[in-house]
Amino acid sequence: MAMTGRARPARSRGALAWGLALAALLAAFLAALAVGQFPIAPGELPAILLSRVQGPAATVFWNIRLPRVAAAMLVGAALAAAGAAFQGMFRNPLASPDLLGVTAGASLGAVLGIFLGLPVAAVQGLAFAGGIAAVVAVAVLASAVRGQGDPVLVLILAGIALGALIGAAISLLKILADPYNQLPAITFWLLGTLSAATRGDILAAAPPALLGLLGLVLLRWRLNLLTLGEDEARALGVNTGALRAGAVAAATLATAAVTALAGAVGWIGLVVPHAARLLGGPDLRRLIPLSMLLGAAFLLAVDTLARSAGRLEVPLGILTAILGTPLFLWLLARARRGGGGP
Numbered sequence: 001m002a003m004t005g006r007a008r009p010a011r012s013r014g015a016l017a018w019g020l021a022l023a024a025l026l027a028a029f030l031a032a033l034a035v036g037q038f039p040i041a042p043g044e045l046p047a048i049l050l051s052r053v054q055g056p057a058a059t060v061f062w063n064i065r066l067p068r069v070a071a072a073m074l075v076g077a078a079l080a081a082a083g084a085a086f087q088g089m090f091r092n093p094l095a096s097p098d099l100l101g102v103t104a105g106a107s108l109g110a111v112l113g114i115f116l117g118l119p120v121a122a123v124q125g126l127a128f129a130g131g132i133a134a135v136v137a138v139a140v141l142a143s144a145v146r147g148q149g150d151p152v153l154v155l156i157l158a159g160i161a162l163g164a165l166i167g168a169a170i171s172l173l174k175i176l177a178d179p180y181n182q183l184p185a186i187t188f189w190l191l192g193t194l195s196a197a198t199r200g201d202i203l204a205a206a207p208p209a210l211l212g213l214l215g216l217v218l219l220r221w222r223l224n225l226l227t228l229g230e231d232e233a234r235a236l237g238v239n240t241g242a243l244r245a246g247a248v249a250a251a252t253l254a255t256a257a258v259t260a261l262a263g264a265v266g267w268i269g270l271v272v273p274h275a276a277r278l279l280g281g282p283d284l285r286r287l288i289p290l291s292m293l294l295g296a297a298f299l300l301a302v303d304t305l306a307r308s309a310g311r312l313e314v315p316l317g318i319l320t321a322i323l324g325t326p327l328f329l330w331l332l333a334r335a336r337r338g339g340g341g342p
Helices: 002-034 040-048 056-089 102-115 120-145 151-176 182-191 199-226 231-237 241-263 268-279 283-309 314-338
Strands: none
Touching: 002 040, 002 056, 002 268, 002 283, 040 056, 040 241, 056 199, 056 283, 102 120, 102 151, 102 182, 102 241, 120 151, 120 199, 120 241, 151 182, 151 241, 182 231, 182 314, 199 231, 199 283, 231 241, 268 283, 268 314, 283 314
């Protein structure tokens, strides 16, 4: 009876968490479809969806608004899920998807493509390849210098070191870039934007991003064991190295794909998992899917604000930092008052 009594509050909390996350996503989705430089009345949306309305509103909806909404949902869900997985398996509340250099590597690939004057598709391809290559390089570097040290700590330190080196390379390319054409394009990409996302871009980014998300969802049951610690997980028969490698590969695939699509968008992978943890608890079986829903809702709301707040579109990275910093501090203070970590 006592176990049943404890299970009921857990189930109630889970149901409430799912309900709030789905409601937030639905509200952000409808607002994103309706709001913009060319507003669409909510009453028009059903008729447009059923293709009963033609004209400017339908053209904007199908060719501009809906693809951008889909891109924002994909990017937000991927970054938030990767952040939740990294925070769980590294047992570090400050872990984020760029911990092992994937965002830095993707940024270097994109900056190099812009510097060389390549077309948009090639820039995105280089960004994706750069993100994957950076994490592979971190893994190789960590394996070479690990010795008898903690493998997780060595991996993180290798990611920090390589990220600093990549940052220096990006700075060098910015200095060498044409200040009138290339440098503004590089700066805008590094701040993150979905303004240039097309259906083709989304269709190219979706398969690897969804494959990475599927991997995280399938692994989330076993990732819970890594939160117990290395020795405890091994005692339970878990091959921690293989499990962590699989999770890192899935998170890297998703992060590299959406970074190639939207640029370097920060804070989502750090802040959203904390909000999901506050809402539904630390269990990764629930935390990763909840983070996906909340991440999609958060970036939808941010992107809607970015394209409708003024005459000029605000880069996503600026808004996610402005909104994410106070939200993270509030979540941190709330968690500390509750007696636990963030």
